[in-house]
Amino acid sequence: MSALLLLVLAVMLGACGGSDSPTALSEDTVLVTGIVTDTAGSPLAGVEVRDENERPLGVSDTEGVFALRVGKDAVPGRVRLRKTGYTSQQARVNVAGAEARFEAVMGHRKPPVRLTNVENGVEYLGEGGARVSIGPDSLVTHDDQGNEVPVTGDVLLSVTPIDVSRNDQLGAFPGPFLGRDLAGNDPAPILSYGTVEYVFATPDGRPVNLASGKYAQIEIPVFITEHLDGTAVQSNTYGQALWYFDETSGDWVQESNAAAVVQSDASPTGLVLQDYVSHFSWWNYDIKPSGSCLQTIRIEGLPSNSNLELTARTVVFSRPRFASTSYKRAVRSVGLVFPQAEIQLRGVGQTAEGLYYAEIPAFVACRSVNGVIDPVNLTFDGPLPPVINTDFPGFPLVFPMFARDAGGQVSIIGNDVYIKFEVFGAERLTIQANPDSDGEILELNPNHVGYRTTITGDTTFRLMAENAAGATTLDIPVTYVNSALPRVSTLSAFYDPASTAFRLRWFARGADQVNYGYVVLGDDPITQGVPVGSTISAPVSPDEDSVLIDIPNDGMPYELFAIFMNSSGQVIRRVPASVSCTGSMANQFIICQDNGEGPPILAAQ
Incomplete structure (x- = not known):
């Protein structure tokens, strides 16, 4: 869904303000529009929209649409979004002439758990290996004068990780992918390995945080398995950067460069980032690459009466992630701040005659030729019938x-x-x-x-x-x-460098037990619920979520499978390919030999 599609609706909504004269509408005011969805793409109604100074602007309607006409000098630079049951979010407001727009995704906040006797300390392990450990007498709230008030007894804690390797969750990343480093330099692109929101509150809803001089140890799941250069993320790696989201400035701020990547059986990759923090907010394992630049994008084939939406995000899901969206008037060229990484770029323009559309599936941003950043040409086709996206990853x-x-x-x-x-x-x-x-x-x-x-x-x-x-x-x-059978939404596998084996991960409901194993690729009919010739495990509980599995590193083609069983029957799932070595046929796998450039990988044959 493109925010440009809000244009017609926004103009209609703006025209409904009967007290505005045509002159005022065209010359003195700006129509601010936005749309807010959850990570599944459903419109979110009742989202409270505030400006950067916490001034209330309104709420989203039943379609997730927000519209407000304001004076030119009153257009917010960004909006702060809140809705009960969802993680906090901020979005930049992009101004194009007499219109300004934003688009935001809010993730479902994990239901709060009640912790008791917190004056004795807190030890909590949440989803994906997100953990927090607090010493005694460390939590406080604040009175009306801002003084610290010690917290004892019960508190509510919500710990919500964002799996940035998934495009549907990437949009819930709070704010822009821009951060200030320890030296205080201007915000520059950052790329994320994983982020977590930590929210403490009293049972009656008052915010709770760490007392002055107190610290908590946190662990952030590492959802990314490779660095930008393709080398594996390894445990016992020190000197990593930890960042927090500054709600006041709307930027990410580097807290330290002393965090460590360590092992965790609770993490989907077996890895977490561990460090100490002095307050609770969004915390993020990021890198600030040295090769960021102002990337020039040449716009071709777009009429001058069109608006322009540019969406960019990193292509490789297993490497640190970045995303950005910009809205402009039709221009001949535009400069966008990108990291030096493989980027997928999409452009959308809308006129009365139809749609204008352009896409570059992958290019390396910030590529330098003789010391000059190589510009990228984005050529639009149009006017076109509507585009139903099937090429951008994950749709429909x-x-x-x-x-x-x-x-x-x-x-x-x-x-x-x-x-x-x-x-x-x-x-x-x-x-x-x-x-x-x-x-x-x-x-x-x-x-x-x-x-x-x-x-x-x-x-x-x-x-x-x-x-x-x-x-x-x-x-x-x-x-x-048949709805009585086990329900399996995902089965995936990735190499775990800490154990030199593959970790098989699933998300299933309604299963009483799980068997898993591997089999040589080929004609493997199912006999008594098991692929013929397979190596299979003893039953495990579906609550395990992930297991380690050794596969012979002999060059033979293998595929992984898991069997989910209950009293109504069983469901057999095979691992979908995530990395392609020599082809793209789904559900066919081979162990690629270690060539000295990294660990073996599970890949399509």
Whole structure:
């Protein structure tokens, strides 16, 4: 969903202010619009929007849309967003003429746990290995005069990690990917290995933090397995940078360069960043690469009457992540601050005649030629019918996902279905179940990024987006599976350098036990619920979440599998390829030999 699609809605909303004269609307005011969604793409209603000085501006409507007309001198530089049950967020406001826009994603905050007798100290381990350890008599709240008041008895604690390796969670990263280093230099691009929000409160809702002179030890899950240069992230690595999000300035600030990467069985990668902190907020394992630059992007083929949205993010999920979104008037060139990394860049423009669209799947930003940064050409096509995004990673998505084969066929367990999509340039958006059977056509708001329904059998959904230049359709077939079987949404594997083995990770519901193993790739029919010729483990509890598995490093092609069982039957899942060595066929794997440049990897054959 593009924030540019808010333009028509925003103008309509702005026009509804009957007290504004046409002259005032065009010359003296700016229409500030925004849209807020959760990590699944669902619009968030009732989000409180404040400016950088905490002045209330309003709330988002049922479509997650915020609109407010303000004087030119009153346009906020950024907005602060809050909603009960969601992590805090800030977004930069981009001004383009008489319009200003922002777009934000808010993650679901983990439900609070009640800690007792906190005056004796706190030891808590949360999801993904996010941990906090506090000594006795360390927590305080503040009275109306700002004085510290010791906290005893019970407190509520929410610890929410953000898995930055996943594009759906990357948007919930708070604020921009910009930070001030220990030397206090101007904010520059940072790339994240993982971030966590720590929120303490009294049972009646008063904020709780560390007393002056007190410290807590925290551990942040490391969701990234490789550094920018492709070398593996290793345990017992010291001198790493720890950053916190400064809610006042809206920037990340480096706290130390003394953090350590250590082992943790609770982390999905087996690694966490460990350090001591003097307050609670968002904490982040980041790097500030030395090769950042002002990257020139040459814009070609975009009409002068179009607005422009540029979205960029790093391509390789296993390496530190960066993302940015900018809104501009149509220009011939624009300079954006990027890290020196492999970037995916997308441009969207909208006019009355239709959509203008451009994409560069991957380029290396900040590439220098004879000491000069090499510019990048972004060439737009248009006017076009709407674009339904299937090329940017992860779209369309169907939740709860059970399996996706190489052809894109999705299978789900249960009746509830949520389809997440990304559409650009639509004036009309519809969805139809089983179009070959003349299913009912439902009108959706063009700003929608998802559709929720229930099914009772195999269903094909047809998404149709239309504008003045034409129509685009996408068929999404979904296979229904008996809801009594175990429900498996993810199964993944990655190399664990600390144990020189692979870690198999899953997320499943409704399973009583799990068996896992590996088998030589080939004709491996299922006999009595087990692939023929496989090596299989003893049963383990599904609550284990992840296990280590040794695979022979003999060059033979292998694939990993897990069998999830309950009284109604079993579900067998195979690991999807995450890194491709010699091809891209899904569900076929080989152990690549160690060539001296790093550990062996699990890859598509």
